Amino acid sequence: DARVTQTPRHKVTEMGQEVTMRCQPILGHNTVFWYRQTMMQGLELLAYFRNRAPLDDSGMPKDRFSAEMPDATLATLKIQPSEPRDSAVYFCASGSDRGWGQARYEQYFGPGTRLTVT
Amino acid sequence: AQSVAQPEDQVNVAEGNPLTVKCTYSVSGNPYLFWYVQYPNRGLQFLLKYITGDNLVKGSYGFEAEFNKSQTSFHLKKPSALVSDSALYFCAVRDWGDTGRRALTFGSGTRLQVQP
Numbered sequence: 001d002a003r004v005t006q007t008p009r010h011k012v013t014e015m016g017q018e019v020t021m022r023c024q025p026i027l028g029h030n031t032v033f034w035y036r037q038t039m040m041q042g043l044e045l046l047a048y049f050r051n052r053a054p055l056d057d058s059g060m061p062k063d064r065f066s067a068e069m070p071d072a073t074l075a076t077l078k079i080q081p082s083e084p085r086d087s088a089v090y091f092c093a094s095g096s097d098r099g100w101g102q103a104r105y106e107q108y109f110g111p112g113t114r115l116t117v118t
Numbered sequence: 119a120q121s122v123a124q125p126e127d128q129v130n131v132a133e134g135n136p137l138t139v140k141c142t143y144s145v146s147g148n149p150y151l152f153w154y155v156q157y158p159n160r161g162l163q164f165l166l167k168y169i170t171g172d173n174l175v176k177g178s179y180g181f182e183a184e185f186n187k188s189q190t191s192f193h194l195k196k197p198s199a200l201v202s203d204s205a206l207y208f209c210a211v212r213d214w215g216d217t218g219r220r221a222l223t224f225g226s227g228t229r230l231q232v233q234p
Binding site for chain 2: 031042045055091093104105106108
């Protein structure tokens with residue numbers, strides 16, 4: 001049963017510390033998405049990768065957030081320095097936009113990383 | 119541009135009654151439409167989607183959705199609600215004609231509460 005995995009599941013850190021969240025997309029998927037979910041803002045798209053290249057990171061605060069895909073099996077989201085307003089659940093999702101199959105454009109979500117910045 | 123609206127923050131329904139969660143969309147061309155469900159402390163799970171063909175789409179857990187092009191709607195329905203259906207539901211859209219730079223656009227979510 002293929003799943004998106006995310007680590008860590010929970011992270012508590014102090015303001016100013018660096019936070020790195022990791023995501024392993026489903027094998028064979030060529031698109032990866034990072035979302036942030038809060039009560040106030042709902043689900044926000046932070047970054048979108050296609051074939052490991054960033055396509056859209058307009059939703060990401062550029063001064064402190066960065067997203068990368070060092071290889072096809074790993075996506076990272078880094079916050080440096082972290083602030084209390086970054087407290088949220090961060091989701092990674094993967095999918096495929098290849099061909100014209102029925103699964104095209106479906107996104108499969110990981111369990112999320114719950115980040116608390118004190 | 120593509121957008122999706124879920125006009126209700128919360129829907130309350132008694133167990134055994136039919137439920138409807140509303141979604142309207144806006145795209146330049148033809149839409150791909152999706153429904154996702156989120157249970158507490160979990161990621162979003164795919165429920166169903168419309169790409170083309172029959173306007174009534176059947177999905178997981180007895181849910182179905184009806185695509186209405188004239189009303190630009192894609193409402194989620196279930197004939198008989200269960201307490202275990204209580205969750206947060208998201209509608210999402212993507213424009214067929216987009217050549218690849220756009221991700222899905224998600225609605226703000228509707229919390230479904232099914233009372234015993």
